[in-house]
Amino acid sequence: MTDGSDAADSREDTDEDTTNVAIRDSIHERVAARVEGTDFETPAEYVEYTLEEVLSRVEEGSTTTGAAADPLDRENDDEDNEEVESRLESLGYL
Template identity: 45%
Template sequence: MGKKDVSISDSIYDRIKERVEGTGFDSVDEYVEYVLREVVEEEEEEEEPYTEEDEEKVKERLRALGYMD
């Protein structure tokens, strides 16, 4: 699969870089691709509501990333 370059501001890059530290992501690029994939997939699946199991998986991932307690 090919890759394309996308530009973001330095301030956003720096904030993402701080957020990536201590997570399972190896780089800002990897994190940004993950977030964008999640957004796109969510929009594509909007018509299908999340099951309780799906919601728990998302919550577990967010906890692992440090976004939820």
């Protein structure tokens, strides 16, 4: 794992407060590999951007549907799967 210097270096020009978050080395290596050839200067910038995107989608979904639209919400996946199976069964596919 890195010492967090990526995050510190990429935040020097901002006035926003920051918090360090630990991730597994294997994830950091994957992120670092993805950063190559992009406009991101550090893995920390990539991770922050990715988290912002995911959170925005989750928050948009929760305001438009009135329910939690968390893509990691396995309960919603199970409900969706049951609904699809029910429709397929009523159409004679199952």
